[in-house]
Amino acid sequence: MLLFTLLVFAGSIGAGLLGALTGLGGGVVLVPLLTVVFHVDIRYAIGASLISVIATSSGAAAAYVREGFSSVRIGMFLEIATTIGAVFGAFLATRMPTRALAIIFGVVLLYSAWLSWRQSRCHDVEAGGSSPWSDRLRLSGSYPDGAGGQHSYKVDRITAGFATMFGAGTLSGLLGIGSGAVKVLAMDHVMRIPFKVSTTTSNFMIGVTAAASAGIYLHRGYVDPGLAFPVMLGVLAGSLLGARLLVRARVSVLRSIFTVVILALGVEMILNGALGRM
């Protein structure tokens, strides 16, 4: 018992650390770690992961706010989509066979690996499209440009962004992950919101989104105290440490190694699901 708790705690620190360094979040590493390495039932793993996602998102919030990039309006507006998606996802999770969950998770892992690989190669284009609804919904905003001034921006393709956010919420509720990558994708690529605003706002949204499905998980008995305790504290500690390291360390090499790890875990989860070993 003590050994198991310590090992899970250490593994969670590692998951939080890697999640923060790559920007994918702790849950993406944690769930496969618990199921593939510790042979935990995927439902317990998802429950514990979701709790750690809330902790990480809220724990990092104060640091993000200080930078002044996040937009409470964009966040709140899109949270309508993500929370409804999260409830839908949690509803699906309680009705889906665990093998299917494992396969979907594996596919998400492969996609994350691809995203992370691409991110290290090319940088996004700066674009300034805007939808007439941007001002009407008061989503336009500004952020400090680093030279003492303010850089203003508008929001584009709100309907498409809203729909993508619903998908992000569903994934989050279904798999117990923050799905920050999908949220950033929706804001950055679809709605053309500046990258720095997207990433910091996404962090805020993750906590609220996860809270929407956490109640359902708790009630269904997916959250085991003995597992949630080392996982929550471990991922929180790991991600806070990772955020500190991120300022100094060169992450490109680390990201390449990590991409391979994610790929392997993804394949493993799909195989396990397909062979019915979950």
Added chain:
Amino acid sequence: MNLRNSKFDDQKMETIMGRLLQIGVLLASAVVLAGGAFYVYAHLGTTVDYRTFAGEPSGFRTPKGLWHLLMQGNSAAIIQAGVILLIATPVARVVFAVIGFAIERDRLYVAVSLTVLAVLMASLIYSS
């Protein structure tokens, strides 16, 4: 920064929200850590098996059952209470947003925040 000191705006609202979240997480972590320490101590020497999914006992799933176990000093119940505190933290942020936008007299965003709050509440009530 000193251009807008006393006025209540989005930036100020976010600063308070950030603090609120931080305090919530610290509190929840402290409760979970305390409960966890007792839990490990109480279960020393036992083996664990999470391979098969049994679902948690009903006492851990409802607020009433949890409160009952908490009063008995059940260590697992202390952890669950910490978890509930953690889930309540982002919910508190949305409640604060409703108040914040009301102070800014932004009716549209009071409505937006209330919608998010309604979804959160519906999921919590449906599940209890």
